[in-house]
Amino acid sequence: MTVLVTGGAGYIGSHMTLALVDLGRPVVVLDDLSTGFRSAIPDGVPFVEGCVGDEELVGRVIAEHGVEAIVHFAGSIVVPDSVTDPLGYYLNNTVRSRALIASAVAGGVKRFVFSSTAAVYGEGSSEPLTETAPLDPVSPYGASKLMTERMLADASRAYGLAYAALRYFNVAGADPEGRAGQSSARATHLIKVASQAAAGLRDKLQMFGEDYPTPDGTCVRDYIHVTDLAKAHVLALDYLAAGGASLVANCGYGRGASVREVISSVKRVSGADFLVEPAPRRDGDPASLVADPSKARSTLGWTPDHDDLDEIVGHALAWERRLAERGAAA
Numbered sequence: 011m012t013v014l015v016t017g018g019a020g021y022i023g024s025h026m027t028l029a030l031v032d033l034g035r036p037v038v039v040l041d042d043l044s045t046g047f048r049s050a051i052p053d054g055v056p057f058v059e060g061c062v063g064d065e066e067l068v069g070r071v072i073a074e075h076g077v078e079a080i081v082h083f084a085g086s087i088v089v090p091d092s093v094t095d096p097l098g099y100y101l102n103n104t105v106r107s108r109a110l111i112a113s114a115v116a117g118g119v120k121r122f123v124f125s126s127t128a129a130v131y132g133e134g135s136s137e138p139l140t141e142t143a144p145l146d147p148v149s150p151y152g153a154s155k156l157m158t159e160r161m162l163a164d165a166s167r168a169y170g171l172a173y174a175a176l177r178y179f180n181v182a183g184a185d186p187e188g189r190a191g192q193s194s195a196r197a198t199h200l201i202k203v204a205s206q207a208a209a210g211l212r213d214k215l216q217m218f219g220e221d222y223p224t225p226d227g228t229c230v231r232d233y234i235h236v237t238d239l240a241k242a243h244v245l246a247l248d249y250l251a252a253g254g255a256s257l258v259a260n261c262g263y264g265r266g267a268s269v270r271e272v273i274s275s276v277k278r279v280s281g282a283d284f285l286v287e288p289a290p291r292r293d294g295d296p297a298s299l300v301a302d303p304s305k306a307r308s309t310l311g312w313t314p315d316h317d318d319l320d321e322i323v324g325h326a327l328a329w330e331r332r333l334a335e336r337g338a339a340a
């Protein structure tokens with residue numbers, strides 16, 4: 011069963027590609043390298059440079075590689091950018107996903123795993139969030155992903171495409187063996203940015219908002235290790251291949267950490283101090299997002315191996331140091 015991994019040159023997609031290679035499963039990567047890196051794709055894995063919205067290209071890839079399942083990571087991911095450029099986000103995340111789903115249907119691909127997000131949930135629901143919590147995205151990013159979920163649900167009913175939409179909470183960390191990590195220098199994610207500050211690559215960290223209705227006033231998120239997330243995708247592929255019904259499932263640990271707690275963890279684990287500057291709230295940020303992951307556990311049999319904030323931070327820091335060494339060597 012060849013798996014087409016879109017966005018496989020990106021952060022999460024490269025970890026999924028590694029997970030499939032480790033299991034000896036055939037895989038092909040499609041990525042336009044807009045935010046991904048050619049070097050993130052393991053040696054020997056076929057790579058096609060192009061856009062998921064290019065139906066002619068995707069049709070050819072499906073036919074030439076005998077693709078039987080698609081894992082769709084490709085997309086634009088920065089919540090505040092989606093607030094300033096909503097139409098760009100609807101184009102890359104929604105319109106091009108529609109084209110990819112159409113290519114899957116036309117090419118006879120029967121299984122599809124989609125990168126959705128906790129950003130599809132509205133604010134104010136009681137936590138932890140189950141998949142049945144009200145859907146009312148705060149940001150265009152969340153809306154662009156929710157629209158793709160809806161297209162998949164309809165395509166599944168109409169064309170028999172079985173899908174799993176995995177709603178990731180906050181993905182962080184790096185491959186424990188140091189083979190992959192978050193490489194984008196322009197990354198905006200808290201653990202990445204704090205790791206860069208700890209490694210001396212940034213002079214400070216801004217803390218966006220201290221007046222949220224949370225225990226310490228800063229936003230609360232459910233941070234999940236990227237390797238545990240890749241494992242959930244492998245299980246989702248196996249579940250669908252075994253005839254499992256289409257599903258939507260949260261991917262998180264069910265426990266929240268505040269921005270202050272994350273910063274403390276990064277300082278503790280790195281042993282480095284860095285400047286933390288209070289800053290205004292960032293557009294599109296909900297106060298708190300914590301998953302109820304029981305569906306992924308019961309339906310997919312998912313059990314995390316790295317459910318520990320300091321471990322996640324330790325792997326992110328190790329990757330950051332590796333990147334810094336490579337930069338110094340370049």
Ligand SMILES: NC(=O)c1ccc[n+]([C@@H]2O[C@H](COP(=O)([O-])OP(=O)(O)OC[C@H]3O[C@@H](n4cnc5c(N)ncnc54)[C@H](O)[C@@H]3O)[C@@H](O)[C@H]2O)c1
Pocket residue numbers: 016017018019020021022023040041042043044045046047060061062063082083084085086087102106125126127128177178179180181182
């Ligand atoms: N990182 C998180 O915390 C998080 C949380 C929830 C959901 N997600 C979702 O997971 C997926 C992967 O995120 P990531 O953190 O690895 O981001 P990333 O930017 O590292 O990876 C995205 C990859 O997709 C590629 N890409 C973008 N548009 C493309 C297109 N039209 N055609 C082909 N390739 C394209 C990029 O070059 C990149 O390699 C995204 O869909 C994102 O929305 C991420």
Ligand SMILES: O=c1ccn([C@@H]2O[C@H](COP(=O)(O)OP(=O)(O)O[C@H]3O[C@H](CO)[C@H](O)[C@H](O)[C@H]3O)[C@@H](O)[C@H]2O)c(=O)[nH]1
Pocket residue numbers: 087088089126127128129178179180181198199200201203215216217218219229230231269292295299
């Ligand atoms: O320099 C920074 C960066 C972030 N934050 C804060 O840290 C928290 C987490 O922010 P991230 O940017 O790390 O992550 P988001 O919660 O904004 O978004 C991430 O998780 C979401 C789901 O929860 C989406 O799926 C999205 O793709 C992904 O980027 C937020 O309160 C943010 O304001 C800071 O204070 N300073």
